[in-house]
Amino acid sequence: MSTFNLAVQLVDIYQRRIYPAKVSIQNNCIVSIESIDESAVNTAGFLMPGFIDSHVHIESSMLIPSEFARIAVMHGTVGTVSDPHEIANVCGIEGIEFMINNGKQVPFKFNFGAPSCVPATVFETAGAALDSKDVEALLASDDIMYLSEMMNFPGVLHSDPEVMKKIAAAHRAGKPVDGHAPGLTGASAKQYIEAGISTDHECFTLEEAVDKLSYGMKIIIREGSAAKNFEALAELIDDHPNMIMLCSDDKHPDSLVEGHINQLCARAVAKGLDVFNVLKAACINPVKHYNLNIGTLRVGDPADFIIVEDLTHFKVLQTYIDGQALLSTDLDSDSALSTPSAPSALNATTSRKKSLIKSVPATPINQFTCAPVNEIDLSMPVSSYPNSDGLIPVIEALDGQLITNKLYLPATIVDDCLVSNTADDILKMVVVNRYHMAPVAKSFIKNFGFRTGAIASTVAHDSHNIVAVGTTDEALAAAINAVIAAEGGISCVDSHNQTLVLPLPVAGLMSTEDGFLVAEQYTAIDTMAKSLGSSLSAPFMTLSFMALLVIPHLKLSDKGIFDGDRFEFL
Secondary structure, eight states: OOEEEEEEEEEETTTTEEEEEEEEEETTEEEEEEEOOGGGOOSOSEEEEOEEEEEEOGGGGTBOHHHHHHHHGGGTEEEEEEOTHHHHHHHTHHHHHHHHHHHTTSSSEEEEEEOSOSSSOTTSOOSOOOOHHHHHHHHTSTTEEEEEEEOOHHHHHTTOHHHHHHHHHHHHTTOOEEEOOTTOOHHHHHHHHHTTOOEESOOOSHHHHHHHHHTTOEEEEEBOSSOBOHHHHTTHHHHSTTSEEEEOBSOOHHHHHHOSHHHHHHHHHHTTOOHHHHHIIIIIHHHHHHTOSOOOSOTTSBOOEEEESOTTTOOEEEEEETTEEOEEOOTTOTTSOOOTTOOHHHHHHHSSOEEOOOOOOOOOOOOOOOOOOOHHHHOOBGGGSOOBTTEEEEEEEOTTOSOEEEEEEEOOEETTEEOOBGGGTEEEEEEEOSSSOOOOEEEEEESOOOSSOEEEESOOTTTOOEEEEESSHHHHHHHHHHHHHTTSEEEEEOTTOOEEEEEOTBTTTBBOSOHHHHHHHHHHHHHHHHHTTOOOSOHHHHHHTTTOTTSSSEEEETTEEEETTTTEEO
16 A cells, blocks of 8 residues: 655636645555645646546557556556457457456556447348347446447337337436447437436537537547547637547557657647646546546546646656556666667657566457468459449548548459559558458448558457458468468558568467567558558558448448448349
8 A cells, every 4th residue: 555645736617717835645546635835846746636538449559558658658548448359259258357457557547438239230240149138237337337339320210129129228327328320410319318428429510519508418529549539629629618528449550659648638728728727628627527546636537537647739758547656767777677679669658767667467368260261262253243334433542531432433444354553552451350250341441542562450340350452362361361370360461462561369469479569560461551652641541441331431341331321232
């Protein structure tokens, strides 16, 4: 049990003031806060509550929870509201238990939800299914804090019995229900919200967010590695300070190394937004909404707080969770974890600072039954793909967004087969069922920009089959077979048939390796993918959402090309 005092400039978000104070910590809690004279301050920086990521899929970091925590505390994050939806789609309840148990092994406050949509739709093949009885059993656990994002908004609007049972179970347990309804507005949004759904992190326009706010829904502003909505929604922080939270949703390891919620706070303050409103969104509102056991710098709270250098850039000097200091500035200390392979971005952003959270061993769990593919499996006879007067449906990927556009463009035909057209940036995209043998689903996609080569990934929301984009069938097959050989991961094949693979043995989603090393490996394969010609800010993250059927407008599942507006296959 720790007992210590800090004499520091205290940021009191509740009273909206900053003043010199002595904060006393005993038995991992704050026992007193006393105003002191300015001259008595002996700790540099500003003491404030820690940051909370209000909606994140830890799996998207490609790190198990314990490794995610090691990096997150360096940016002042003390807790997350975590949806284990991704691993649940692969491994079911066993996957959820893996996340909870691994997270408990480190001093970090993970708050997991019960996934509401496993599988996300009936239009793709997943590795597991959770019905309303499974969800109700999960919600009865003290380890489950909420019902995760209800992506099946058509099911809510049509009062699907299974959907409504899951929502009702959360209400009976006294736990909030997260939403997921991109583009839903007006009477439909009102009906969705009145079903008892309290948040949405999918708003991509200010008008949509304001409409949902008018019906009492809280908005979580998202800025992840692929989906970036901060610029569109940031002004809501001042306009609706009690109704806004911040999240990353999906953050790849290189992005996590660079920063977390602290970056959004710095950007918000740079826009001229009120610093207390910004910190309310980042530190206070999530605790209140989800009833989290995370301190907010009040007497009696757990001693969860951070010290930042200033309230402009939010450079973190120290992170405390339950009174335990989690950063070291002593590079020679045996207690500071060595990161000899850490990316330069980490070295630049952390200076002489290291995480004191230690790596813990983890035994991978997975579900992977897939044989290597041949080039013939990937060919596309003209008769196999919908077309009209030589025009074929093409998915248009949008950088920084999960939504896609539906285009109809001229087909490129060689030997009676549809092929990629690198000149017009129309590339073949395929999805391979990872759970059992099945025909390969094929389509075309625009805006990946590859002039040669291919990439493949088993991180493919929501069911995590193998998704790949490439310029030739040869390159596609090589990239796909590389991740099959690893039983999960991401791969890139260049024009010389050189292949890089980042294995992800935990459900094909996460590595068990040192988080900083994984970030370095990801940076290398991301750089290689961009060298193929892509201008996308995060090619692998963008690829991972091209099979996400619950986001409009056109996507590809292992069963075929899917119209997200009509919610049916083309």
